[in-house]
Amino acid sequence: MQTPQTLMGLPLFMFIIFFLSSLNVSWAGRTTQNSIGEENPFTAKASLIRYWNKKISNNLTKPSFLLSKASPLNAVESSYLTKLAGDIIALSSHLQSFCSSANLFCFPDLIATLEKHSSSVNFACYLDKNFTNYGTSQLGGTDSFKNYSDNVNLPVNSFRRYSRDSNKHNDKFANYGPSGNVVDQSFSSYGDGAIAGSGEFKNYNELVNVPDLRFTSYETEATGRKQSFSTYTEETNSGSETFVNYGKKGNGVPTDFSNYGNGSNVIGSSFNSYGDSGNTANDSFTSYAFNSNNPTNDFRNYGENGNAGTDKFSSYRDQANVGADSFQSYAKGSNSAKVEFANYGNTFNEGTDKFKGYGKGSIGDSVGFKIYGVNNTFSDYSKIGIVFSKYKNQNPQSNSKSAQATKNRWVEPGKFFRESMLKQGTLMAMPDIKDKMPKRSFLPRSIASKLPFSTSQISELKQIFHAAENSSMEKILQNTLQECEREPSRGETKRCVGSVEDMIDFTVSVLGKDVVVRSTESVKGSKMDVMIGTVKGINGGRITKSVSCHQSLFPYLVYYCHSVPKVRVYEADILDAKTKVKINHGVAICHIDTSAWSPTHGAFLALGSAPGRIEVCHWIFENDMTWATSD
Numbered sequence: 001m002q003t004p005q006t007l008m009g010l011p012l013f014m015f016i017i018f019f020l021s022s023l024n025v026s027w028a029g030r031t032t033q034n035s036i037g038e039e040n041p042f043t044a045k046a047s048l049i050r051y052w053n054k055k056i057s058n059n060l061t062k063p064s065f066l067l068s069k070a071s072p073l074n075a076v077e078s079s080y081l082t083k084l085a086g087d088i089i090a091l092s093s094h095l096q097s098f099c100s101s102a103n104l105f106c107f108p109d110l111i112a113t114l115e116k117h118s119s120s121v122n123f124a125c126y127l128d129k130n131f132t133n134y135g136t137s138q139l140g141g142t143d144s145f146k147n148y149s150d151n152v153n154l155p156v157n158s159f160r161r162y163s164r165d166s167n168k169h170n171d172k173f174a175n176y177g178p179s180g181n182v183v184d185q186s187f188s189s190y191g192d193g194a195i196a197g198s199g200e201f202k203n204y205n206e207l208v209n210v211p212d213l214r215f216t217s218y219e220t221e222a223t224g225r226k227q228s229f230s231t232y233t234e235e236t237n238s239g240s241e242t243f244v245n246y247g248k249k250g251n252g253v254p255t256d257f258s259n260y261g262n263g264s265n266v267i268g269s270s271f272n273s274y275g276d277s278g279n280t281a282n283d284s285f286t287s288y289a290f291n292s293n294n295p296t297n298d299f300r301n302y303g304e305n306g307n308a309g310t311d312k313f314s315s316y317r318d319q320a321n322v323g324a325d326s327f328q329s330y331a332k333g334s335n336s337a338k339v340e341f342a343n344y345g346n347t348f349n350e351g352t353d354k355f356k357g358y359g360k361g362s363i364g365d366s367v368g369f370k371i372y373g374v375n376n377t378f379s380d381y382s383k384i385g386i387v388f389s390k391y392k393n394q395n396p397q398s399n400s401k402s403a404q405a406t407k408n409r410w411v412e413p414g415k416f417f418r419e420s421m422l423k424q425g426t427l428m429a430m431p432d433i434k435d436k437m438p439k440r441s442f443l444p445r446s447i448a449s450k451l452p453f454s455t456s457q458i459s460e461l462k463q464i465f466h467a468a469e470n471s472s473m474e475k476i477l478q479n480t481l482q483e484c485e486r487e488p489s490r491g492e493t494k495r496c497v498g499s500v501e502d503m504i505d506f507t508v509s510v511l512g513k514d515v516v517v518r519s520t521e522s523v524k525g526s527k528m529d530v531m532i533g534t535v536k537g538i539n540g541g542r543i544t545k546s547v548s549c550h551q552s553l554f555p556y557l558v559y560y561c562h563s564v565p566k567v568r569v570y571e572a573d574i575l576d577a578k579t580k581v582k583i584n585h586g587v588a589i590c591h592i593d594t595s596a597w598s599p600t601h602g603a604f605l606a607l608g609s610a611p612g613r614i615e616v617c618h619w620i621f622e623n624d625m626t627w628a629t630s631d
Helices: 012-022 042-056 075-084 088-093 097-100 399-409 456-464 472-483 500-511 604-608
Strands: 121-126 128-130 143-148 156-162 170-176 184-190 198-206 214-219 225-234 238-248 254-260 268-272 282-288 296-302 308-316 322-331 338-344 354-356 366-372 378-379 386-391 427-430 494-495 515-518 527-536 548-552 558-563 566-578 584-589 616-619 627-628
Touching: 042 500, 075 097, 075 500, 088 097, 088 456, 456 472, 472 494, 472 548, 472 558, 494 500, 500 515, 500 548, 500 558, 527 558, 527 584, 604 616
Parallel strands: 121 143, 128 156, 143 170, 156 184, 170 198, 184 214, 198 225, 214 238, 225 254, 238 268, 254 282, 268 296, 282 308, 296 322, 308 338, 322 354, 338 366, 354 378, 366 386
Antiparallel strands: 427 527, 494 558, 515 627, 527 566, 548 558, 548 627, 566 584, 584 616
């Protein structure tokens, strides 16, 4: 018979904690299971409340929206994982249970799906499949995917060896992965060696947030197989798209991209070894990155050593805002290629374009540029066969009203506004203030303090969270760590925090012990016209100090907290514009000094003007917050 010291393999003190935290028993005169509304003293939430009372001097009500983010781990789980956190290998081997019990954001470890299907399959309402060796050597038939991963949070899909060496086989993806959040999609060895047939993507990852899309070894050595992308990642936010070895050594492979990245925000596209050594390739990009904000496009080894190919870019980055394009080794060493750029880079705010090694060493190529934009450089390009037509070295902002109307499309209405709008009776647009981050909790401080958190320790973090090289998780880890390690801007005091206790410590160090945290009450009114009700200026509406905290994307909750000079903080009732009934209670912050902001900041796109010339206000979005001293 087991003794208490060995029961369940736990030390005696841990068993006692487990026993008390699991039953309705009394502890110092308090019940542990909330039978009379009191808190279990062993929970992370109870520990946080005790720390709050110790560090913050006032007795104001603690906000439930912040307390709810405390770790859900019970005392035994927390003790066990605290010990495990000191051993990277051990913690990595328990990742999925760690993520589940601690309510973290982790990608699943995909297991290969070896399902076999007939020659023609119609998939509807399909998601989260890792297809391995799908449709290999398939003869004829059509595979159709409809409503694939629709409206899914954290969709992870992988297709490997898809339609490889197939003959006259057709693939159709309709409405693939729309409205997803933190999307991870990969196609490896897609259509390689295929003969004839076609592949079609429609409505691909539309309206998604933070996508990481990877096409690797796509249509390599294929023959006469048509590929079409329509509405590719339209109106997406952040993230990246990578095409590697696309159409390499293909023979007569026509590829058509329509509405590629239109209306997207801060999207990076990378095309490497695109159409390399292809024969009579025909690639067409129509409406590429149109009306997008700060796109980054990198084309390397595009059409290199191709034979008699045709590449067309129509309406390339037209009406986009800033951004950067790099074309290196474009059509290098090609034979009798025809390359056309029409309406290239006609941006409203200048971007940066670099063309290097363009048409170098080619024979008999015909390259034409029409309506070519501003601020562009050409380096090391062929002096023979390249024609520049209608080169526009002028700033299209000459018509300021037209330019401003176009700029306004890049920034959601109401995202930024002037301080004068915070007056009772004002009608204004409310942006979408809904939190689009994955739902997560903080880790207990005892665990978070043991985990690596620096770019110098990225390899250990990758091991813990199963982040493969160039994977979505690796990029997420790197981006947040780099932002946390960035030098503060002028006048800014900043810190990234992985627990509410750390947040309290930073806030108190900046503002003192008499502080209050505020956030907008709900998301009601989002994307609607609303009316401003009663307005209250915090600290009498005077310029004050505050600490604002914004979520960062990381496996556990991490907030980027910072204090910037010269701000005013307001609370305001938000009313339905028609009924005048209160629907929300908002918190807004107004930055009085914008002199250190970038001229291309979205606020100046939306409101006009420039750094230092105007103040800029914005709402505190769901699950973000601002701290200030109490009145």
